[in-house]
Amino acid sequence: MALSKGERTRERIVAAAAPLFNRRGYAGASMSDLMTATGLEKGGIYRHFESKDALALAAFDHAVALHGQRIRACVEEAEGAVDRVSALANALAQSIDEGVLAGGCPLLNTAIESDDGDDASYAELRARTRTAMRRLISYTRKIIEAGVASGELTARIDAAAEAESIVATLEGALMLSKLYDDPRYVRQAAARVAVQARQWAR
Amino acid sequence: MALSKGERTRERIVAAAAPLFNRRGYAGASMSDLMTATGLEKGGIYRHFESKDALALAAFDHAVALHGQRIRACVEEAEGAVDRVSALANALAQSIDEGVLAGGCPLLNTAIESDDGDDASYAELRARTRTAMRRLISYTRKIIEAGVASGELTARIDAAAEAESIVATLEGALMLSKLYDDPRYVRQAAARVAVQARQWAR
Amino acid sequence: MALSKGERTRERIVAAAAPLFNRRGYAGASMSDLMTATGLEKGGIYRHFESKDALALAAFDHAVALHGQRIRACVEEAEGAVDRVSALANALAQSIDEGVLAGGCPLLNTAIESDDGDDASYAELRARTRTAMRRLISYTRKIIEAGVASGELTARIDAAAEAESIVATLEGALMLSKLYDDPRYVRQAAARVAVQARQWAR
Amino acid sequence: MALSKGERTRERIVAAAAPLFNRRGYAGASMSDLMTATGLEKGGIYRHFESKDALALAAFDHAVALHGQRIRACVEEAEGAVDRVSALANALAQSIDEGVLAGGCPLLNTAIESDDGDDASYAELRARTRTAMRRLISYTRKIIEAGVASGELTARIDAAAEAESIVATLEGALMLSKLYDDPRYVRQAAARVAVQARQWAR
DNA sequence: ACCGACGGGACCGCCCGTTGTT
């Protein structure tokens, strides 16, 4: 399918910018960094994005899309709610692996960086983070609800609350794993989520 | 009074800088911000700190100390492992309340901001965050262990793993509450931790 | 035309910076001074030089090149060792003339300013000054040696020592002329050098 | 004899400031440097000098006095114009020795640093340098004149011109010795001066 | 007599963004 040269360049820029923003943060990544990462001069970048903010948003969307795709891919390989919940936990846990998206889970990073209520330039980034996080929680909830509907999981659980808890636990564990540069924390958290899912199945 | 004028000013600066750094991040808070926050000119600040980095570290230590004191105070009011674990969860959950320390839990914030391995200026901040987080987890573990030792809690649990899980869950929930500006997430997480602690008591 | 716009601007900056550094010294000339001298904003200058140091080095090289060219031009007009030595002395003496290079002999200035052993930022400047001075002395020596070889000058003189002495005398006299804003000292020194050269010819 | 405590401190400051200014230059030595060199706080220094300029002038005078005393002491040990001229040359050559006055001959240094005609703050320093240099040349001239008057030296020489030439040569050689961190240049220059003085005696 | 606290300003370096120019 035909992307024009300009569109391909745009994609290249976004793909190069995403890990950079994810590692250094939106404010921490400079146009200089982006220039070296993309191999383009400033003019070349500004041709495709009207501002650094606009590029940051595109890069964030790209990162979130990658992140979401990987999670959905893992989940859809599994069958049944228990396995799917486990798969989702494992997939989220893999966010720390370099190679997936350098810098870890973009939702976590952006949620923390863009939390300053005053700053206007973060508003849109924050809004998108909220939406993406909502989607992640909602996706988790639907997996649980499907399990309940099919009878695989007990009806006594509150799917919405459990979904929030799962995401919170995993993101918190991701933070610890990043802090200590040690995957143990997320792995353990993912294992716990899997255990709990199995308990819901009894 | 034991503090000289300079020492008092130093404390004032640190006290004013701590929430600023905690909200805007270490890189995001500028010396200009610090000047307006402290009411001092740049020269006055640099009299007490040899660099912005040094001030940031002092402010971080201050924030962590405040954070830790508040938690310990809550915990020590409670009796018994179950209540103490619940108290700790509630105390951590209060980190989002403005008024305690604007900007939320400093450990969470710094862990995320200082995660770029390359940056040399973050190294010390990161090291201190690790130590402080280790202490928080360790403190939690000791509460559980004391409960096990006294027979209040079942010996079947792995205190270290549970402590890590509790902290991860609460920090992850703090992130969600900050993202959505809604205390619901942390409150729910704290409630869950309390429920689980009660289950260990049976 | 062989120079691009950027290269021309770079030359303009160097040409404007050279007399400024030569007059005020490397540390004494500020970026503000350079901005007004070049008519560019800081951003425009930093486009062409990565630091003030780099610009200072380029300006020094430029000054030395100008200085050397003028001397060589004077010397090459003369025939015979005696006249050439005299021409070199006169050319060096002209270093004080404003219009040639404001601020006097760059070798003298830089040798004095960059003499603090501790300062790292002066190291390269100092190294280049040494090289340039070595070249000046060496150039003088070769003129004398050529005179000896052709039989014009007596073989009893030590060309290397005489070259050093000539340069030392002229530079010292330049210093006096600058101090008193009076060309008498260098003129007299140049005259002496010429007299001595004539004595070598007998 | 009785100097008050304040006067002694003042002397201490000047003695500590002199080598510092001589090495780093007037502008290059900061009040911070002076504080560490003197062991005093800023307030302690400004109690005795109304400005950095005033201290610099006092330090310059001190340096020049030291310098002059050493030279006169060397000269007065010698008898006869030839030996005295040689002694003066040797004494001046010793200016490069650390331990005498770190940073070399203060006249040379100040003459070069304060040569920017525009700068008002250098005016007084420059004026004093002129006076001190005039004195040095004049002192040299008088030694020669005394030799002529006593019949030790030929009357065919122009004492004033020879004095200027001697000082110029030695200062120029000092510059070379400082540049290359090699006493050879000044030593050779001093030897040449001695040889010439002996020729005047025939 | 000396210390310590602070102000206000200048320093260099880097930032992001715009505008000609290939």
Added chain:
DNA sequence: AACAACGGGCGGTCCCGTCGGT
């Protein structure tokens, strides 16, 4: 479509000097 040149401004740091205190 991309580069290269440049503007204007803010970043942290260090400067010199004053002034209240001891």
